[in-house]
Amino acid sequence: MKTEKRERYKYQMHLLLRLIKIYHGFAPELWWCVTAQAMLQVAGPFVNLYFSARILSELIGGRDAQRLGSYVLLTLICNLTIFLFSQGIGKINSVAQSKVMWKELRSVGDTFLKTDFENLGDAGYQNKKRYYLERRTMDGALCWGTIYNVQRMVKGICTIAASVVFAVPAFLGYGGGTSFFTSGLASLLMLLLLAGALVCTVCLNRRQTEREMQFYKEFMEGNRSFAYYSGECTQYKHGKEIRLYGEEKLLLEGLKKSLDIDRLGKKGLLTGFYEMMKAGLGMLLSGCVYFFIGARAIAGAFGAGMIVQYVGAVTQFTGGFSEMAGGLAELRGETPFIENYLGILDSRPVKYQGSIPVEKRDDNEFEIEFRDVSFRYPGSSDWALRHLSLKLRIGEHLAVVGRNGSGKTTFIKLLCRLYDPTEGEILLNGIDIRKYNYEEYLELFSVVFQDFRLFSFSLGQNVAAAVDIDRERAASSLGQIGFGDRLKEMARGLDTPLYRDFDKDGVEISGGEAQKIALARALYKDAPFIILDEPTAALDPIAEYEIYSGFEKLVGGKSAVYISHRLSSCRFCDDIAVFEEGRLVQRGGHEELLAGEDSLYARLWNAQAQYYAEHTEEEDTLGMEPVYVS
Template structure:
């Protein structure tokens, strides 16, 4: 019981947090949702109520002026409500589009700024993947919340309006008639019948919604694989391997297998369940409608209500049965969707495990800087195997050092620890005798320029890739490209430094792997030269340190260069 209460409190917390988030990012969205839902609910009751009055007037005084006034009011009110509703829908659609952007942007910002070790955690990616799949398959989570809130408000208003217009029917009794249809017990019996049928419809609808919800969840792993193989067929960068090794049949078979296991089975199950659900709902609706017409018609026959009121009560009760069922369904959908809202905010709340430190980096005129690895051991999250074990070494300026080891023996891990992309679980890394975790994290990162083996360039201009900034020194950028050995190639491009890398537009160019590597080296040189004079460390293909060794090293600026070689070397200038 306590667990259930705690879960309910947690869901209410994420509901309010979700609403606050939506209002903060798109202030116009929730008001347009609420007003649009109210107008949508109110719209049918204009026609129901005023049509009843028109019919009563036709069977009564038949005043042409009054009939004209009623008709004009009906048309004008419907027009006003329709125009306002469309205006709210437009604002809502634009707001939902903006929410889609801002909701995704918040996740992207987290990924860009969170500690690197979070980015490499499998569960971090699984959370993000589940959020994306839920959003893509049915826009679940924070993105579906406005639509569900709109449905809930609209159906709540429909029920309220319907009850308001229906109450006189059950109070319409005459002291001059002893007819069975004049009995208050019949009204209570009929009311109970409507409520029971509505509850049954609610139960059926909720069961179907819950089944469809869990069915969609079960589809996610299959959809993930299905999308993966679809991506393989579309990615032009994989075309060389696919053609050389003739992998077309292999990929197509996997694609077809997941399509058959997932989409075909899913669509068949959904269609079958939907068919049964809709057939049952239609039969129940027809039965209730028959009883409504019989009950209201007999009330009118014995003179308890007017002819026009027949239209009013039949319309109102029909709206109530539909609205009440949809109200519970929308509430259930909101409750289920909150699981994905919770997942979204838990992802955004991913903590940064790294201690940022506050000490500034010491500025020394004698260039006596030393980094020491003291009994450092490290293993990646979720792994029981040490990537580095009990490593002790020192790095000093002015010496040469070579790191040699087999693939997977820890060379790249060593550089990740040196640059504080990770912190060791055991031992310490010291800069001039002080634990590097005590230094200001961002200031410490500025000491290093690293070119890893799996470096990345981006679809920006060449100059922006080199400078890693929008505004940069073009002369310095070209100088660094010349030092890296690719300056002449850049000068021959249509816009030299302003030429976009990759085919993002007509002026974009595709560069070779070797050219990309040289541009990445120029990027490291540019960062290094922004704070001249500096000492440079080049670390090609750092993959492992086979055992504990003493290292020389550097001033507080280290540039690591990675080439595709079986071993690594460090040169200190």
């Protein structure tokens, strides 16, 4: 058991030292400021103890006015110097701590953005993210508690060192008297009493920290529920369902249960109990110290004026030890938070990034080949894709169809190297894509996923996916996708902010408009491969038809992959791949696949077509094929 505790302690110290090193990288001046400020905080009381003892001795003894004046003047000068230095270093320390806070938050955000995509879907990684965000909401950034407690420890160590220097003479043997209190035994007993009090202080600090950490763990669960319910209550997009289905009572009840006021009250009582115990112990010890020092002074061991120094020094010693022990206990209690933060940083990309530059081809002649590729998601025993072999020929427009869960989107994720195959390989112009520079490889693809995301930035920045915009190119991309008329209606044009998170004049766009903007973003990137994963699900049939009919013009000679559940919307593609249970079961043109009556494609087509017995008048007028909904 002792070995286990020792190893645990070593592990905690390793994490703490690593965190201290990271913060030093964020702000090299931080720990110098923390140390200097702690030393100045310690210096003030001891300067006053030193001169107070001598002033009192002089008042009782010689009463030399010149010497008294010198002591008073030196006391004022020292205190003023300490105050001025403390103020200056305190300001620098405050700036350094703010710098560390922002860089800590940025390091977390940077890691979330740059970590391997597969980490974002990993349950363990999601728990790390959730834990960090919840603790940050409750306590602020990790650095605040860490820096504060490290400073407490440094202050405690400095206080202990100064106290020993100031108080040692009070415990030395005195041969000029017969009183028990001047004997070495009395000093030994007093030291043992001090040691016992310090042990009790350490135990109380440790127990308090353990109980408070347990409270935090319980409170975080309630806080998570509270954040969810309060967030849902205020979401604009959820307002319709809440009102139409009368869900406000359900949400308010959950909000009431999650806001556990009683737990907060228990936390206050818990803290109050331990602080009362430590304060009571400190008062009892102070009484014993006063009695011991006073008895030695009466016995003639030292002058009355030195009582101030010795009692103050011993009191400072116990306070310093409590400060050091408390800081260490809280730092050890923060181990889960520190471990979690460092675990997030350690999740930076581990996937092989490749080194071969992607060939820059003006003719965009790229060929992709899946060669016996099988894949299962991390932590899953089920195969999402199995023995997939196919080629994407140059300029080919491939539609990928199949039931839900057949592996269509997984195929796209592997193609874009968001995941690497579990078995087999994917080749670009005959070379394994893992050997290519990762960032350059990603530049080959313009993708519109089914769950695409627009941000609360300007319209132009959403299209360009960048701060700097080629305005003519952005407007052209929006016009090609059928958003031109809507753009003309916007008073601020490409500078129109989307949504109202940051700007009260922001535009709340519809789902269909959002999909058009996402499609325009794919066109703006002008990559050799365009991949569309259900890109028109929120569009009305006419808008969808306009995009389909102009698709050849939009894509041109580029290679394109199109995923859809609507088989009728795939007919414009010259090649269709049919997936079933993670396998490629059919491939060919529409008429060819439909010819086999018992084929999967034919069954899917006929299952959808039965809902449309005939074209509507509008479809006949437009020459549109019916859009079948599965």
